[in-house]
Amino acid sequence: MSWNLAKGRISYGVIWALLTASAFAGSIQDCRDCPRMVAIPGGPFTMGSPETEPERKKSEGPQHVVSVAPFAIGETEVTRGQYAVFAKESRRKTGCFTFGFNHPVTLVFSDQLAERQMDRRASWRHPGFEQTDEHPVTCVSWRDANDYAAWLSRKTNRAYRLPSEAEWEYAARAGSTSPFFWGSDENDSCRFGNAGDPSLVRANPILREQVATAMRTGQTNLRFVQCDDGTPYTSVVGRYLPNAFGLLDMIGNVWEYIEDCRQESLPTTDAAQTGQPCEFRRVRGGSWDDSPPELRSARRGRVKPDIARNDGGFRLARDLTAAEVARLSEVKSK
Numbered sequence: 001m002s003w004n005l006a007k008g009r010i011s012y013g014v015i016w017a018l019l020t021a022s023a024f025a026g027s028i029q030d031c032r033d034c035p036r037m038v039a040i041p042g043g044p045f046t047m048g049s050p051e052t053e054p055e056r057k058k059s060e061g062p063q064h065v066v067s068v069a070p071f072a073i074g075e076t077e078v079t080r081g082q083y084a085v086f087a088k089e090s091r092r093k094t095g096c097f098t099f100g101f102n103h104p105v106t107l108v109f110s111d112q113l114a115e116r117q118m119d120r121r122a123s124w125r126h127p128g129f130e131q132t133d134e135h136p137v138t139c140v141s142w143r144d145a146n147d148y149a150a151w152l153s154r155k156t157n158r159a160y161r162l163p164s165e166a167e168w169e170y171a172a173r174a175g176s177t178s179p180f181f182w183g184s185d186e187n188d189s190c191r192f193g194n195a196g197d198p199s200l201v202r203a204n205p206i207l208r209e210q211v212a213t214a215m216r217t218g219q220t221n222l223r224f225v226q227c228d229d230g231t232p233y234t235s236v237v238g239r240y241l242p243n244a245f246g247l248l249d250m251i252g253n254v255w256e257y258i259e260d261c262r263q264e265s266l267p268t269t270d271a272a273q274t275g276q277p278c279e280f281r282r283v284r285g286g287s288w289d290d291s292p293p294e295l296r297s298a299r300r301g302r303v304k305p306d307i308a309r310n311d312g313g314f315r316l317a318r319d320l321t322a323a324e325v326a327r328l329s330e331v332k333s334k
Helices: 012-023 080-089 142-156 165-173 186-191 196-203 206-216 322-333
Strands: 035-042 042-048 064-068 071-076 253-263 281-284 302-303
Touching: 035 165, 042 080, 042 165, 064 165, 071 165, 071 322, 080 142, 142 253, 165 253, 196 206
Parallel strands: none
Antiparallel strands: 035 071, 042 064, 253 281, 281 302
């Protein structure tokens, strides 16, 4: 990994965090089919985006400092192969909203999706495009992801869960304060993740028409990046450069489901905001079909928890045991 990823934005503290996380994380794989986890040192960070950030949303502020306790988070998104072990032991219903393969006239936003709009033939095995077991699982709902975390917790006797919104942003930023964890240039994204780009435009006539229509009508926020990441749909996990915590695919590939209910205000702690009512859950990170504004570290999306979609997936978090926290502290003191 090059230490010039963020062009001088990576501090000595973040370099230490990367080294300690990498050294400690090698042993965090609780079973053969479990996701590999990275131990993230705790600390404060500034959550949200400044008012000067281009294409910022109101719900991304006001910025404030949040302290995050040490925890573990998946090195990559959960893969189709890992999910298959769970799916074999549980009944998973089929049906998925397949972005890019239906609704050819208008763009459909994720918080507007309904059961009637799903393709009943689609599933995590058949999301509308080719995948292998090394791709991130998609065509799953927030509920599926939560069930997987509970199943893995029972299987390993470890506390797996979806990350809180504050944990996710802390892990994604990895010490950066710029719009993207690599800096401010949206067209550097092809080095770090898989998003909407020329390869997708070439492959998918529906999305090509949607983006062209958006550009004609002045909706420049729906543009795709100009660089070419080489993958029209999901990519094999770990194909692109990591962030400073050693985490892969934190932007793009698939949106990542978060434990928090949708609330307009930013969290003030690292705990998930789960008060009722909870019609929507938060989602972070953008996906293979998203534009640059959706790839920013502060971007907050929302989804209905029971709607599966072919640009949605997840990355697990895990509580560290007392022994693991002590071990992480020992590495820090050396």
